[in-house]
Amino acid sequence: MFKTQRPLRFGDCDPSGIAYFPSYLNILVGVVEEFFEAVGTPWDTMIAERRMGTPTLKLDLTFVRPGIHGDLMDFEIAVKRVGNSSLDLSHRISCKGELLWSAEQRLVATSLDTHTSCPWPDDMRKAFSSHLESP
Template identity: 65%
Template sequence: MGFETTRPLRFGDCDPSGIAYFPSYLNMLVGVLEDFFASLGFPWKTLIADRRIGVPTVRLDVTFSNPGFQGDELEFDIAVAGIGRSSLDLNHTISAYGKVLWTARQRVVATSLDTHQSLAWPADVRAALTHHLETTDAHDPAA
């Protein structure tokens, strides 16, 4: 069960030729991740200010397949690929008009904002993330 949302590709997200500027994509990805956590009931303001939990990216592998253009409506799909003690592996697929523009594999880690060390996902956050965990059988037509 993935998370889906859309974002417009705006004039300010593009280079002078009207093609998406890749750092804008990464900025959008951060916003989509923030929306994902909010949809689980854990807005970042609460995680950061009240619970003192950070969610930094420790690995990001991006593959660009097709250009995005100003005015495109980008469809972001997040799949939870794995949950570790403190890590969370996510697969992102970003498309427009049914065509994949780019994909990303991302690992974020729960950290204490007081010690800046990793910490185990709190039980309530882990339970919400686990609800979204994709299994390999779900993608295997033979299963």
């Protein structure tokens, strides 16, 4: 499981100091980018050299409790499934051990030249599979 932390900053919150939920998505994109880098496939290399993108096909969010300005959020990413061109990730976001929100996400490998799905290269498939969560 991949783990990292992000603070909930002033600009991520509404005037009452509670997290503005679209900000969570922006933060999540940065966390997923960090995950790809940690498994050896940084997005800048994927985009510039491999001409690949990873758009989100599906994203299911569940909010449990509000995040408050200043919270240090703990992000955990588990790889649930590696398909031919898809990748299913499970996200848990907590603060001080309490779940704030969770997400189930499906990414798809795409060619930036044809804008169609493409299979994961073997090295990326192997990197994702090494993080595959046991059922």
